Amino acid sequence: MDTLGLFYFIAGIVFRLHSSNKSSLYSGRVIFCLDYIIFTLRLIHIFTVSRNLGPKIIMLQRMLIDVFFFLFLFAVWMVAFGVARQGILRQNEQRWRWIFRSVIYEPYLAMFGQVPSDVDGTTYDFAHCTFTGNESKPLCVELDEHNLPRFPEWVTIPLVCIYMLSTNILLVNLLVAMFGYTVGTVQENNDQVWKFQRYFLVQEYCSRLNIPFPFVVFAYFYMVVKKCFKCCYKERNMESSVCCFKNEDNETLAWEGVMKENYLVKINTKANDTSEEMRHRFRQLDTKIILRNADEQFCYRLLNERFSGPWV
Structure with missing residues (x-):
């Protein structure tokens, strides 16, 4: 994104330098507007330092991946409906711009609720189309001998209804379900995702x-x-990062050493406590075994004395 923004900035400067040409000035202004969008969206990167907003950026990135794969599935429905609609309504449209609008652009807008208005013969407006194809208007539909739209309404209207049902309900809900699964997956590891994201942010700015x-x-x-x-x-000696290797803070190193020692002491103390507890349990078990053996010997001695005596 930084490279694209830098390229747009240089291109805008080049176009703006041609102040004698109005078209160049306008082109430079358009490029600067696009460059402004890029650098404004680049500000989202600063939210990675936040524990709450940082994982949301990961969610947005993965949701964009879901949208990318969803568009392949949606393109099948869009092209199928757009080509059939163009073939039924109009004949021999030669202008590629209007073919694209009729086959791709208008079916795409239908997913957002814009219902096509040229599939109903009773409400068709011939003032917004052209029969010759020379004006900046879409080509009118084919007419019959009574100067009425030739297309069968019992085909076009159900076709639009099926397309709207498939895209606005089935495919959109599928995309929402994909978003929900992605958000849930990231939310389960929210803290780990934020820590990794913060680490890579520090590494990135160390190398900038x-x-x-x-x-x-x-x-x-x-x-x-x-x-x-x-x-x-052919110099192969690699220079280390100035931020992360040469100017390490001594206090940070000392703090890391103290925390390491505390961690090792805690582990050793826990191990000693565990060994002492095991020795105590072994002593209790030995005592129980000795007492049990003593009871068995006492009982055996009593039985011998009783049965070895004279019979009454």
Whole structure:
């Protein structure tokens, strides 16, 4: 996204420099507007530091993947309805722009509730179409000998109803179910997802340049030239990251050492407590065995004394 925004910025600057041409000025303005959208959406990246909003970004990314695969399934229904509708209503449309609008664009808008108005012969408006195809209007439907729309309404209207039922109810609910499964999967591991996301954010900004945009273009140019020189001289020594390796904080290292020692002491204490408990249980078991053996010997001695005496 950063590369695309940088490319749009350079293209907008180039078009705006041609101030003598009005079309170039307008093109540069359009490119800058698109570039503004990219850099505004780039601000979503700062929400990764939040424990609550960070996992939501992962949800959005995975939901976009679900939408991408959903569009393949939706394209089958859209093309099937669009081609059949264009073939039934109009004949020999030569303009590719209006073919695209009739086959792709209008069936796509129908998924959002815009019902096609040219499938009903009683409400068809000939003022919004052209018979010659020379005007900037869609081609009118084919007429019969009574100058009425030739298409059969008992085919076109049920066709639109079936298409709206399939897309607005079945496919849209399928997409909502996919979104629910994706959100539930991320929500189960919410804390782990946020920690990994925060770690990669720190790593990303450790490897970034400190030069602000748009002067970072010169830094990238310097890095490319430096990389070319390294490839020419075959230097293989890798430079470590300045942020993450050279300037480590001593207090942080000391804190990590103390926490490591505390963790090891806790593990050893727990192991000692476990061993002491096992020794105590073994002593209790030995005592029970000794007492049981003593009771058995006492009973055996009593029986011998009783049966070895004189019979009365």
